Amino acid sequence: MTVERFTTTWNYPAQIRTGAGRVRELPEACQALGMRAPLLITDPGLAQLPMVEQALSGCREAGLHCAVFSEIKGNPTGKNVLDGVAAFRDGNHDGVIAFGGGSGLDAAKAVALMARQREGLSLWSLEDVGDNWKSADSDAIVPIVAVPTTAGTGSEVGRASVITDEQARIKRIIFHPRMVPAIVFLDPALTVGLPPSITAATGMDALSHCMEAWCSPNYHPMAEGIAVEGMRRVRDYLPAVFVDGENLEARQHMLVASMMGATAFQRGLGAMHALAHPLGALYDAHHGTLNAVLMPYVLKANESAIGEPMVRLGRYLDLRQPGIGPVIDWVLDLRERLGIAHTLAELGIDAIQADKVGQMAVVDPSASSNPVPFDANQYRDILISAVEGRL
Numbered sequence: 456m457t458v459e460r461f462t463t464t465w466n467y468p469a470q471i472r473t474g475a476g477r478v479r480e481l482p483e484a485c486q487a488l489g490m491r492a493p494l495l496i497t498d499p500g501l502a503q504l505p506m507v508e509q510a511l512s513g514c515r516e517a518g519l520h521c522a523v524f525s526e527i528k529g530n531p532t533g534k535n536v537l538d539g540v541a542a543f544r545d546g547n548h549d550g551v552i553a554f555g556g557g558s559g560l561d562a563a564k565a566v567a568l569m570a571r572q573r574e575g576l577s578l579w580s581l582e583d584v585g586d587n588w589k590s591a592d593s594d595a596i597v598p599i600v601a602v603p604t605t606a607g608t609g610s611e612v613g614r615a616s617v618i619t620d621e622q623a624r625i626k627r628i629i630f631h632p633r634m635v636p637a638i639v640f641l642d643p644a645l646t647v648g649l650p651p652s653i654t655a656a657t658g659m660d661a662l663s664h665c666m667e668a669w670c671s672p673n674y675h676p677m678a679e680g681i682a683v684e685g686m687r688r689v690r691d692y693l694p695a696v697f698v699d700g701e702n703l704e705a706r707q708h709m710l711v712a713s714m715m716g717a718t719a720f721q722r723g724l725g726a727m728h729a730l731a732h733p734l735g736a737l738y739d740a741h742h743g744t745l746n747a748v749l750m751p752y753v754l755k756a757n758e759s760a761i762g763e764p765m766v767r768l769g770r771y772l773d774l775r776q777p778g779i780g781p782v783i784d785w786v787l788d789l790r791e792r793l794g795i796a797h798t799l800a801e802l803g804i805d806a807i808q809a810d811k812v813g814q815m816a817v818v819d820p821s822a823s824s825n826p827v828p829f830d831a832n833q834y835r836d837i838l839i840s841a842v843e844g845r846l
């Protein structure tokens with residue numbers, strides 16, 4: 456089978472251009488959105504790689520005045536966003552190319568959101584609480600083209616960015632319904648160089664998005680359909696890309712699964728993310744790895760409320776028996792095949808700050824759509840189970 460048949464363009468949930476080599480169309484995509492001087496935002500590691508250089512030279516050859524901003528951390532901070540906004544204004548830019556993994560995409564989307572807002576509107580005032588987003592001017596958000604280079608966050612189709620508030624030492628979700636990139640490239644050739652460990656961790660993040668969306672109690676049947684098919688793709692293709700990173704077909708399917716996860720979680724996330732956000736802020740651990748480790752413990756803790764969706768999931772994934780037990784067994788087996796730890800202790804996380812993490816988790820925006828409304832003590836107990844490996 457050739458991979459050419461995966462070269463397509465979809466107009467849902469944004470304009471999605473799939474297929475190996477599609478990123479060559481980046482200059483035309485920028486022009487289609489009216490950009491003449493895009494700012495390409497990426498992380499410092501990627502900025503050194505030929506793929507960024509090629510994207511830049513392609514844009515310049517097409518007559519675009521393109522510059523790069525790459526001063527962002529693995530968990531991007533409020534300062535990173537402010538610096539990006541300053542670079543955007545100093546360079547008279549008129550759009551953003553969001554290029555990279557979750558950090559690059561999230562930072563770039565936040566810069567695009569803030570680039571032309573009125574003076575005095577702070578980034579944190581747009582935290583995803585209530586109707587905060589309405590205080591931003593929708594028309595001041597500059598256009599975004601997104602080029603993900605990992606398959607996990609799905610941030611290329613997400614309406615939010617996760618940004619670390621360095622003063623408060625917490626991750627805040629910055630939300631606006633119009634911060635979704637207008638054109639997205641899902642080009643698997645950009646992901647073939649990812650090492651297996653990052654492939655595994657990011658792929659498990661995609662699974663956690665689908666899984667939490669699937670378990671959410673909110674009424675959103677379209678998101679349910681997308682979530683369950685996203686999980687089927689992770690089942691079929693994540694082990695394949697882990698053992699053979701150059702499998703373009705499997706890479707393409709994982710990019711799509713990642714996008715599906717982020718599309719599905721408009722239905723809501725849950726306790727995996729409510730815990731992974733504070734743990735990421737306090738321990739600077741990889742977001743996808745945290746979700747992967749937490750997944751079986753959270754499923755177990757949610758058991759009383761997810762019986763029916765677990766039966767349907769087990770049927771769809773063709774597990775030996777439908778129900779939560781076989782789903783957890785499948786997750787444990789997948790994690791093991793991907794070389795992912797079973798306990799948070801293996802990531803260097805202990806239970807010393809468990810009370811604090813519990814209090815942070817209960818107020819995390821992701822907590823509101825967990826199937827069981829855990830209190831801070833229950834979050835603390837899940838964390839301790841995950842540190843100690845008690846399932």
Ligand SMILES: [Zn+2]
Binds near residue numbers: 660663728746
């Ligand atoms: Zn996530």
